[in-house]
Amino acid sequence: xxxxxxxxxxxxxxxxxxxxxxxxxxxxxxxxxxxxxxxxxxxxxxxxxxxxxxxxxxxxxxxxxxxxxxxxxxxxxxxxxxxxxxxxxxxxxxxxxxxxxxxxxxxxxxxxxxxxxxxxxxxxxxxxxxxxxxxxxxxxxxxxxxxxxxxxxxxxxxxxxxxxxxxxxxxxxxxxxxxxxxxxxxxxxxxxxxxxxxxxxxxxxxxxxxxxxxxxxx
Amino acid sequence: xxxxxxxxxxxxxxxxxxxxxxxxxxxxxxxxxxxxxxxxxxxxxxxxxxxxxxxxxxxxxxxxxxxxxxxxxxxxxxxxxxxxxxxxxxxxxxxxxxxxxxxxxxxxxxxxxxxxxxxxxxxxxxxxxxxxxxxxxxxxxxxxxxxxxxxxxxxxxxxxxxxxxxxxxxxxxxxxxxxxxxxxxxxxxxxxxxxxxxxxxxxxxxxxxxxxxxxxxx
DNA sequence: CTTTATTTTTAGCCTTGACTAAAAATAAAA
DNA sequence: TTTTATTTTTAGTCAAGGCTAAAAATAAAG
Numbered sequence: 001x002x003x004x005x006x007x008x009x010x011x012x013x014x015x016x017x018x019x020x021x022x023x024x025x026x027x028x029x030x031x032x033x034x035x036x037x038x039x040x041x042x043x044x045x046x047x048x049x050x051x052x053x054x055x056x057x058x059x060x061x062x063x064x065x066x067x068x069x070x071x072x073x074x075x076x077x078x079x080x081x082x083x084x085x086x087x088x089x090x091x092x093x094x095x096x097x098x099x100x101x102x103x104x105x106x107x108x109x110x111x112x113x114x115x116x117x118x119x120x121x122x123x124x125x126x127x128x129x130x131x132x133x134x135x136x137x138x139x140x141x142x143x144x145x146x147x148x149x150x151x152x153x154x155x156x157x158x159x160x161x162x163x164x165x166x167x168x169x170x171x172x173x174x175x176x177x178x179x180x181x182x183x184x185x186x187x188x189x190x191x192x193x194x195x196x197x198x199x200x201x202x203x204x205x206x207x208x209x210x211x212x213x214x215x216x217x218x
Numbered sequence: 219x220x221x222x223x224x225x226x227x228x229x230x231x232x233x234x235x236x237x238x239x240x241x242x243x244x245x246x247x248x249x250x251x252x253x254x255x256x257x258x259x260x261x262x263x264x265x266x267x268x269x270x271x272x273x274x275x276x277x278x279x280x281x282x283x284x285x286x287x288x289x290x291x292x293x294x295x296x297x298x299x300x301x302x303x304x305x306x307x308x309x310x311x312x313x314x315x316x317x318x319x320x321x322x323x324x325x326x327x328x329x330x331x332x333x334x335x336x337x338x339x340x341x342x343x344x345x346x347x348x349x350x351x352x353x354x355x356x357x358x359x360x361x362x363x364x365x366x367x368x369x370x371x372x373x374x375x376x377x378x379x380x381x382x383x384x385x386x387x388x389x390x391x392x393x394x395x396x397x398x399x400x401x402x403x404x405x406x407x408x409x410x411x412x413x414x415x416x417x418x419x420x421x422x423x424x425x426x427x428x429x430x431x432x433x434x435x436x
Numbered sequence: 437c438t439t440t441a442t443t444t445t446t447a448g449c450c451t452t453g454a455c456t457a458a459a460a461a462t463a464a465a466a
Numbered sequence: 467t468t469t470t471a472t473t474t475t476t477a478g479t480c481a482a483g484g485c486t487a488a489a490a491a492t493a494a495a496g
Contacts, residue, residue: 005483026444039484041445046482058444058491089332099326106320114307223453244474257454259475264452276461276474 002052004105007074008033009043010052013063014071023060072136078104079125079132080115086126086178087119093126094163126178128159128214142218146182147192147210154183155215162212170209174198182215220270222323225292226251227261228270231281232289241278290354296322297343297350298333304344305337311344312381344396346377346432360436364400365410365428372401373433380430388427392416400433 002010012032016024026044030037048055052067063071081103085096113134116122123139124130132138143158157180160167171177176198185202186195192207220228230250234242244262248255266273270285281289299321303314331352334340341357342348350356361376375398378385389395394416403420404413410425 003482027442035483036485037444038446038486042483045445085329089329089336091328091332095328099324099329102324102326103321106317106324108317108320110309110313111303111307111317114309118307221452245472253453254455255474256456256476260453263475 001107002070005043006047006050007070007105009040009047010063010067010071011074011078013053013061014068014075017062023056023062025060029061069136072132072138073134074104076132076134076136077106077112079129080112080119080122082125082127083119083122083131084115092163092165092168093160094165094168096126124158124178124216126159127163128157128178128216141216143214143216145211146184146194146196146205146213146215147207149184149187149215149217151184151187153217154181155217156181157213158216159214160212161214167209167212171213174203175201176213182213219325220288223261224265224268225288225323227258227265228281228285228289229292229296231271231279232286232293235280241274241280243278247279287354290350290356291352292322294350294352294354295324295330297347298330298337298340300343300345301337301340301349302333305340310381310383310386311378312386314344340396342376342396342434344377345381346375346396346434359434361432361434363429364402364412364414364423364431364433365425367402367405367433367435369402369405371435372399373435374399375431376434377432378430379432385427385430389431392421393419394431400431 009029012029013024016028016032020028026037026040029044030040033040044053044055044061047053047067048061051064052070053061053063055061078100081100082096085091085099086093091099122131128143130138130141130143141158144155145161149155157176157178159178160171176182180198183197184194185197188194192210194205194207194210195202196205227247230247231242234246234250238246244255244258247262248258251258262271262273262279265271265285266279269282270288271279271281273279296318299318300314303309303317304311309317340349346361348356348359348361359376360373362373363379367373375394375396377396378389394400398416401415402412403415406412410428412423412425412428413420414423
């Protein structure tokens with residue numbers, strides 16, 4: 001069982017590692033966690049003893065298999081709770097992070113497996129990020145911005161990039177939500193605007209909109 | 219904002235106070251919280267400074283209005299989460315306490331108010347205990363054991379006393395759950411057995427069963 | 437290849453919340 | 467009303483996690 005602080009470190013290191021290959025620097029962790037490098041050194045040494053990461057002085061850290069699994073599990077919980085908050089409690093996508101940040105530390109395997117079932121075994125959270133399975137595996141996914149698709153390509157909406165209230169309301173009006181199928185009927189190279197099909201509706205969208213919607217294409 | 223430890227103390231003192239009128243002794247708190255009296259003294263002095271309780275050396279403590287409200291709010295959260303776990307995630311009544319113990323410390327007014335709505339504004343948790351409102355008020359309730367009712371009295375099932383698996387399965391079979399209306403059609407003084415009406419069914423129950431079901435009669 | 441700048445670590449201290457052992461109040465018994 | 471027992475408090479420690487300031491590595495520049 002890991003403490004709240006330990007879980008947060010593992011999570012942060014997991015994210016940093018996936019963004020920039022290779023060992024993660026002490027400063028980078030301190031930065032991500034809004035804490036001081038000296039505190040990071042302490043914690044990282046402690047976590048190295050618990051064998052969730054390997055740490056070489058002055059060289060940085062990287063998660064072990066065990067550490068990756070633990071981190072992925074915390075992330076799994078975070079994302080499942082986000083789905084719950086949006087789908088069941090009708091929060092908006094951009095309101096749920098802080099709450100999920102707390103809920104992710106509730107310890108109970110059974111709780112999470114039942115929550116998963118209750119939510120219909122979702123694959124993505126409301127931001128379009130994939131939800132790891134209970135073994136910590138993340139399905140490799142083909143997530144693109146809608147603006148990167150070309151004519152006749154299609155996919156499923158899995159999230160938004162930046163979520164301001166106006167944009168979310170626009171999506172609402174157009175009946176676009178997580179899981180909605182979207183097809184590109186036409187694309188204007190001139191301004192990046194598109195004509196897309198959503199359900200039985202066809203309509204025009206600007207480049208700005210297209211750059212804010214994540215689509216999964218496989 | 220109160221720490222996890224502080225919230226747990228407030229909750230424990232609240233419960234102790236409601237059971238035994240007057241100031242609560244240091245030992246009683248230590249006992250309830252499975253900690254040492256010296257630790258309790260420390261914490262209680264800290265909480266007295268925060269004005270959530272009044273404390274007189276060697277005399278004991280009692281919650282202030284502010285403290286009562288805070289404690290009731292934690293209890294409110296605990297009980298709402300228990301309802302969620304049972305009603306939505308299909309946990310059994312006796313499995314939910316430890317999980318709710320963690321969930322109750324998640325800080326978000328909005329979360330709780332939405333959860334409350336999602337659950338249909340329940341008045342009781344799965345154990346039949348009343349859920350305080352957001353101001354910390356507990357509706358004064360007329361909760362009795364079914365065995366205390368007499369012929370022609372009726373009420374609503376609000377919980378169970380002891381919940382073992384066999385008993386819960388029995389209730390399941392008879393379609394008795396939280397909110398079920400129950401009427402006493404007959405009562406045998408000889409052995410305490412009863413004939414009751416549940417929905418359109420009428421059947422016989424033993425004293426043992428009747429002593430394990432809480433009924434609200436107002 | 438030194439010198440300087442940056443990054444990382446160490447050492448020492450702080451707060452929270454708990455503990456033990458000893459002292460001080462209070463309560464009970466003789 | 468003393469004496470004894472019980473309860474409560476105080477004093478001093480400890481572990482977790484964080485911080486600051488200073489020292490030590492590493493990297494960058496001259």
